[in-house]
Structure formats: structure tokens, C-alpha cells
Amino acid sequence: MxxxxxxxxxxxxxxVVEDLVTEEVPLTLIVGGEEFITLLCSPQDLEDLCAGFLFTNGLLTPPQDVEKIVIDQERWTANITLREESKVKGLVFKRLYTSGCGRGALFYNVADVIYRSKNASVLKISVLKLKDLMLSFQKRSELYLKTGGVHSAGLAQDNIFVFREDIGRHNALDKVIGRGLQDGVDFSKTLMVTSGRISSEVIFKIQKCGIPMIISRSAPTDQAVKLAKDMGLTLVGFARGTRMNIYSGAERVT
Amino acid sequence: MxxxxxxxxxxxxxxVVEDLVTEEVPLTLIVGGEEFITLLCSPQDLEDLCAGFLFTNGLLTPPQDVEKIVIDQERWTANITLREESKVKGLVFKRLYTSGCGRGALFYNVADVIYRSKNASVLKISVLKLKDLMLSFQKRSELYLKTGGVHSAGLAQDNIFVFREDIGRHNALDKVIGRGLQDGVDFSKTLMVTSGRISSEVIFKIQKCGIPMIISRSAPTDQAVKLAKDMGLTLVGFARGTRMNIYSGAERVT
Structure with missing residues (x-):
């Protein structure tokens, strides 16, 4: 800040007073020596952002595909070294192929059918536990409390064990997913907590990880609800205080 | 909804109750017969979205460059017919050139110096008028009030004369700008009102239009504040009730 x-x-x-504003930096991802993309983001947890971004956009799976990620905080670059040279070609090809990209939905097709399989996770969680998690999630949103300018996301089981913040709704999710990947988390036993709106892209992201459940204090879109139903995911919105709306997969909430 | x-x-x-959720559609822009990009957006005011998106991303200036925009609400396409054939080539070139695009900052360079000229607008506005405008802005946020799922943006002089909503923060801005362009509005005499966070990309957009002032109920980032100062723009954040923070260009607020 x-x-x-x-x-x-x-x-x-x-x-005239002194006040805190949240920082925004342009992080350029350099993959296999080549400039790939520039993300506007908060300057914390940038390795996690890279790992998550590459994975949720269907490009690479860290840590299998990625040897190391080196962040240069002076030039705001992330140098990503790959394990296999062959992957680079795929990446460059994809970059050209998907150049007519959507804002946010960069590298995958919204109508992509390969993710339309049902999530089979048997995870169950009580309403009481969900309320506890949301309460502790709210309390941890430090940057938000100080500057009002960021989104937060977290990965939870019995408690929130990964928590990340960013000026971008998608970046916050990617940071959490990136951390989870690097730590070898079994996503099928977790749920995602987020401060942001739940659009179709968000649902695609959690489905790609195999996360069976997402809860937010904000609203979902109709497409997000449809996709969540198709994919067998649990979608909870407007989780505030003692209230919440279950839009899909209510059987996981006991 | x-x-x-x-x-x-x-x-x-x-x-189990009936509830309203906000709609989300994938709108594919077809420019000069060729698929160009797919935007995830709310299904209202799609001509305005197209006009604004093409302009704020530095591709085309409606209505000069655009003969007509035809929306197909069954296939969710926008067929954009250009006035001059030559423009299409530029567009295709740009598409390839900028394929390594940022999320949100698609077609312009964040560090682009050509927009760094000072905004010379002599617009002045009183604190009282700003409070009035924010109050009426809040009252008009219908979709938000019903579903909690959208952002709104508006263009104001003595009152808010263009008002648009969208699930995307940038789409809401683009819709407002697109309407303004099509109506031949003199942007230098207006101010932008928005519900969303103010990042550097938002500042680039209003600067490109020549809008001298932006006011939001949310927070700005540090980059947005720096750019606004460089460009001579007035940036007001956290405008809620009888409070507001002026981050840049306070001389326009009397």
C-alpha cells in the first residue's frame, strides 16, 4: 500500500490528509525467454499468480511443467522456466490461435465441453461451518479493510488455509489456485471462498481444479448457475451474516 | 434478469424460493465479416457496448468508422459493418500484433505515452452537485438493487444523461462511452460516474474520450492516481453519502 x-x-x-491507496503493477510473464502477457495486479504473491494463471488458462500445469518462477520487482517481470522445451511451442501456438481473446476468458473457449463432466466430490459441509468460514474470511480481508480496493479469495477445509488478495477478481482466484497447485493440495476436498461476483469464467476455473464448491458474499450470474448445475458444483452466493443463497448443489450443504 | x-x-x-439472477451472455463481435472477439456481458445495450469497446481499445471510432451494428439475440453476435474497407486490415493486423494481451488491457499499451497529454477542460463542479449526482446514481442502479450482480456507469453534466449497467466493470464504462459517441456528446463537458474500482485502465479510457473527471463510490489504485495526476484529470473516490476523497485535480471541485 x-x-x-x-x-x-x-x-x-x-x-488535506494522508491516505492509503492500494498498489497496482503491470507484471509481464516471460515464458521460455519470450514475453507472453502482461497482467495488471497487486504486487503480492506473484509466483502464485503466475502458477495459477498458467493453469486456469489451460497453458501449463505447475509444478510439473514449471521448473522455476523468478520475479523481478524492479522491472515487474516473471521469468518462467519450463521443464520441457516442447511445451513452449504449444504455448506460442496457442497464443496466436487465441489472439481474438475475450476480456478475462483469454485462453479457453466458453463453450468448451471438456470441462462439462460432473464433479464427483463427496465433500459435505454444514451451514454453521460455512458461516464460520465467511466470518473469518471477512476478518482476514486486510487490504480491503484498509484501502477498499481489492478482492480476496481463499481455499478452505476446516479453516481457510490459503488466503490471497488482488485488485483483480480473477487474479485473487488465480493466486489461491497457484498456491494450492504448488503445495500439492487435493482440491476435491476443498472449497473456494471469494469476495467477488461469480461469473461463468469463475466456475470454469474451479471446475478445472476439481474444487466442488464455491461460496461468495456477492451474486452469481445466470450462466454461472447453469454451468454449476451442469458440472455438479455447489454454488453459494450472498453469504452475509446468518444468510446465504444456495444456487446449485444444495446436497453438499448439511 | x-x-x-x-x-x-x-x-x-x-x-426453496424463487429468486432473480442477472443474465450473462457471450457476445461475439464480427467486424467486416470476420470473428474478432467474444465479450461476456449483460444482454442490454449491446450496440453501445460494441461502439464503446472498439473506441476505448483504439480500434475504431464510431460513428465515423462504423456504418451499422446489427445485434443477433439468438446467436449473440454483433455484426459490425465498416464505412471504409481499409480499416479492416488495420484491425486484423492489430489483432495479431497484440495477441499477448492483458486481461482488460487488451489492445493498448499500459505505458502508452500518446495519452499522457494534459486534459485542458475547464469544467468545474461543486461538492453539493457531486453529492446529488452520486445519490441519483445510486437510486438508478436498478439491476444492482434487484440482483446485486452488476456494475453501473453514467455520464453526467447537470444530471446523469446516460446510464448503463453490466456484469463487467469495463463493459459498463464502454456502454456509456459508446452511447456518448453515437450521440455526438462533447465529452470535455461531462464527468463519468461509476460504481467500480478505478484502475489504470479506467483512467486510460476516460482520457481517450477527453472526459476530465471521474467519480466512484469505490477505491482507486495508486497507478490510477498517478496517471490521473499526469493527465490533469480529476479523480474522486469513496463518494458515499456526505463524504468523498479527491485524489487528483481538486481544483475542479468547488
Missing amino acids: EQIKIVKIKDNLRD | EQIKIVKIKDNLRD
């Missing part, structure tokens, strides 16, 4: 001078207006008072 | 059955949990009660 950065401290800057602002003009604060409250009722009829006008003061 | 679509009505669906959900499981609603409140305190210890669990009920």
Missing part, C-alpha cells in the same frame, strides 16, 4: 496526500471531504469540511 | 429456484438460508430456516 502506498501513502498519498488527498483532499478529504466530509459534510462541509475539506481537509 | 432470470428467475430461478434457489435454497435460501436465513438463521436456521431453509426454504
Whole structure:
């Protein structure tokens, strides 16, 4: 976070005060020596962001495909060294192939049928536990509390064991997934907690990981609900205080 | 909006009820007969979205470059017919050139210096008027009030004369800008009102239009503040009730 001078207006008072704003950096991913993409993001946990971004966009699976990720915080680059040279070609090909990309839905096809298999996870969780998790999630949203400018996401079982923040809704998710991949987490036993809206792209991401459940304090879109039903995922929205809406997969909530 | 059955949990009660969720559609832009990009968006005001997207991403300037935009609501395509054939080539070239695109910052370079000129607009506006505008903005956020799932943006002078909503923060802005372009609005006399966070990309968009001022109920990032200062733009954040923070260009707020 950065401290800057602002003009604060409250009722009829006008003061110059110091205030905190959230940082935003342009991180350029260099894969196999070649510039690949620039992400606008918060400057924390950038290895996790790279790992998650590459995976959720269907490009590479860390850590199997990735030998190391080196972040340069002066030039804001991420140098990603691959384990097999052959993967680079696939990546470059994909880059050209998908150049007419959507905002957010960069590298996968929204109508992609290969992810349309049912999630078979037998995970169950009680309403009480969900409320506890949301409460502790809210409490941990530090950057948000201080600057109001970021999204958070977390991976939970009995408690939230991965927690990440970012100015981008998708980046926060990717950071959590990237950390989980690098730690070898069994995603089928986890649930994703997020502060952001749940659109179809978010559902594609958790399905790709095999995460059976997502809960948010925000709203889902109709497409997200349809996809979640198709894929056998549990989608909980508007989880605030003692309320929540279950849009899909209510059998996992006991 | 679509009505669906959900499981609603409140305190210890669990009920199946009908609820509204916001719609999300994949709109494929076809420019000069060729598929160009697919945007995930709310299904309203799609001509405005196309016009705004093409302009803010530096591709085309409607209505000069665009003869007509025809929306097909069955296949969710937008057929964009250009006035001059030559423009198409530029577009295809750009598409390949920028294939390593950022999420959101698709077609322009974040560090692009050509937009770094100072905005010379002499627009001034009182704190009282800003409060009025934010209040009426909040009241008009219909989709948000019903489903909690969308962002809104508006263009204002003495009052808000263009108002648009979308599941995407950038789409809402693009819809407003697209409408303004098609109506021949003099942007230098307007201010942008938005519900969303203000990142560097948002600042690039309003600068490209020549809009001298942006106000939001949410937070800006540090990069957005720096750019706004460089460009001579007025940036107001956290405008809620009788409070607001002026991060840049306070001389326009009287």
C-alpha cells in the first residue's frame, strides 16, 4: 500500500490528509525467454499468480511443467522456466490461435465441453461451518479493510488455509489456485471462498481444479448457475451474516 | 434478469424460493465479416457496448468508422459493418500484433505515452452537485438493487444523461462511452460516474474520450492516481453519502 496526500471531504469540511491507496503493477510473464502477457495486479504473491494463471488458462500445469518462477520487482517481470522445451511451442501456438481473446476468458473457449463432466466430490459441509468460514474470511480481508480496493479469495477445509488478495477478481482466484497447485493440495476436498461476483469464467476455473464448491458474499450470474448445475458444483452466493443463497448443489450443504 | 429456484438460508430456516439472477451472455463481435472477439456481458445495450469497446481499445471510432451494428439475440453476435474497407486490415493486423494481451488491457499499451497529454477542460463542479449526482446514481442502479450482480456507469453534466449497467466493470464504462459517441456528446463537458474500482485502465479510457473527471463510490489504485495526476484529470473516490476523497485535480471541485 502506498501513502498519498488527498483532499478529504466530509459534510462541509475539506481537509488535506494522508491516505492509503492500494498498489497496482503491470507484471509481464516471460515464458521460455519470450514475453507472453502482461497482467495488471497487486504486487503480492506473484509466483502464485503466475502458477495459477498458467493453469486456469489451460497453458501449463505447475509444478510439473514449471521448473522455476523468478520475479523481478524492479522491472515487474516473471521469468518462467519450463521443464520441457516442447511445451513452449504449444504455448506460442496457442497464443496466436487465441489472439481474438475475450476480456478475462483469454485462453479457453466458453463453450468448451471438456470441462462439462460432473464433479464427483463427496465433500459435505454444514451451514454453521460455512458461516464460520465467511466470518473469518471477512476478518482476514486486510487490504480491503484498509484501502477498499481489492478482492480476496481463499481455499478452505476446516479453516481457510490459503488466503490471497488482488485488485483483480480473477487474479485473487488465480493466486489461491497457484498456491494450492504448488503445495500439492487435493482440491476435491476443498472449497473456494471469494469476495467477488461469480461469473461463468469463475466456475470454469474451479471446475478445472476439481474444487466442488464455491461460496461468495456477492451474486452469481445466470450462466454461472447453469454451468454449476451442469458440472455438479455447489454454488453459494450472498453469504452475509446468518444468510446465504444456495444456487446449485444444495446436497453438499448439511 | 432470470428467475430461478434457489435454497435460501436465513438463521436456521431453509426454504426453496424463487429468486432473480442477472443474465450473462457471450457476445461475439464480427467486424467486416470476420470473428474478432467474444465479450461476456449483460444482454442490454449491446450496440453501445460494441461502439464503446472498439473506441476505448483504439480500434475504431464510431460513428465515423462504423456504418451499422446489427445485434443477433439468438446467436449473440454483433455484426459490425465498416464505412471504409481499409480499416479492416488495420484491425486484423492489430489483432495479431497484440495477441499477448492483458486481461482488460487488451489492445493498448499500459505505458502508452500518446495519452499522457494534459486534459485542458475547464469544467468545474461543486461538492453539493457531486453529492446529488452520486445519490441519483445510486437510486438508478436498478439491476444492482434487484440482483446485486452488476456494475453501473453514467455520464453526467447537470444530471446523469446516460446510464448503463453490466456484469463487467469495463463493459459498463464502454456502454456509456459508446452511447456518448453515437450521440455526438462533447465529452470535455461531462464527468463519468461509476460504481467500480478505478484502475489504470479506467483512467486510460476516460482520457481517450477527453472526459476530465471521474467519480466512484469505490477505491482507486495508486497507478490510477498517478496517471490521473499526469493527465490533469480529476479523480474522486469513496463518494458515499456526505463524504468523498479527491485524489487528483481538486481544483475542479468547488
